[in-house]
Amino acid sequence: MRLTTLGTGTAAPSPTRVSAGHLVDVGSTHLLMDCGSGVAHRLAAIGADWMGITHLALTHFHADHVLDLPTLLIAWRWGAIPPRTAPLEIIGPEGTARLIESFASIFGDLVGHPDFPTSVREMAPSDTIELGNGVQLESRPVPHTTESIAYCVRGGGRRLVYTGDTGYDEGLAGWESAHGCDLLLAECSLPDDMAIATHLSPSRCAALAAALEPARLVLTHFYPPVEAVDVRATIQTRYAGPVVLASDGWAIDIEDI
Ligand SMILES: [Zn+2]
Ligand SMILES: [Zn+2]
Structure with a gap:
């Protein structure tokens, strides 16, 4: 299992971090x-096989997490020759089909009815689906927007958990599927002195990591003010494992951990 953090930014325009x-x-x-915005171009910038994406899973519908969905759907038709023919599955919380219909009402059939086979699979707040080839995706509701979910990806004998956007929550901290995972990819939006109930801060990430005990903690989704504080020092007060403050294009082979 390999993770590449393509977009480690937020809604804040940044010279180094896309959404x-x-x-x-x-x-x-x-x-x-x-x-989110910039992810399609970041895939190209790092030489990723953007045509080869088989599944696209949304955590929630904030613009900084969904706006490059139409960009990619159009790129798969007009961005390369020959155009895409392989099937694509779009996954997300309840409302994902409606989101795509809304994009289609603006951008037309390229987004609503692409030439290649697409399917939309909406996940219940606590759900598990098979992606094929022995890969499973599990969801869990998190406190951010009403539809927001976190994901646990299982495959190749490894487990990766992505919080999406979330506040600190005892339910998430006690999520059995996430406990002891190989890698926890957690949002770290705001410094502690700006903390709000719907995002994590360094000390809340530390508490989450202390509870879930991942083999490795990778942080993402940095609003500019959190870049001015010593995130790592705060994490290390509660969590002794390796901590990475991810950047766009950073990657890790989880087999090598
Ligand atoms: Zn966000
Ligand atoms: Zn959000």
């Missing part, structure tokens, strides 16, 4: 989790 998007490769399954 949220992360690629998980497990064998022939290529899962893009979230797809």
